[in-house]
Amino acid sequence: MRRYSWLTIIIILVVIMVFGIAVWRGFPPFKMHTSDFPGLLHTIEVQPQKIEVKIYKSERKLVLYGDGEPIGIFKMALGFVPLGDKEREGDGKTPEGRFVICYINNNTPYVYFYGLSYPNIKDAERGLKQGLISQKEYQQIVAASQLGSIPLWSTSLGGEVGIHGGGNWMDWTKGCVAVSDTDILTLKDYLKIGTSVEIFP
Structure with missing residues (x-):
């Protein structure tokens, strides 16, 4: 009887944990949208020609633009040190500026x-002045930036910063922008290689 009771307790705890993770991550069907962060603003019948993303760190807001008009507003989380521009690997900050x-x-x-x-x-340029990267690394980053390709992600400046799912309830990433799993599944229909992303303080 005692063994059965412990087994029941373990099963209940596992179910609660799985449910909690699903809610935390905003996994479908846990959309967790609000009036401030409604997701898509309306049904998109025709795919916009030009997609842009603007991220407002202080508001924890990701705005999706289609042909110059906002078509979606999503809640997002930042790096575990949310204030300030990213400066180096491991600082926990989300970068600011224009990216693709x-x-x-x-x-x-x-x-x-x-x-x-x-x-x-x-x-x-900042990294070179501060001695965080070499002249060769600087030139490689500049060349990649001009081509819109992957820059060096292995220098002291850090890298592999992106937009991904995983949950948006608190600032928890190493510097990425995190939305709910539901929202990243929505955004995947719009985000492409070359999509402009501007991140504001």
């Missing part, structure tokens, strides 16, 4: 990962 999506990974624990072209030329 340069890499897409659909085989990730966070459902989808849209890698950003961080560090960009501005970051490379």
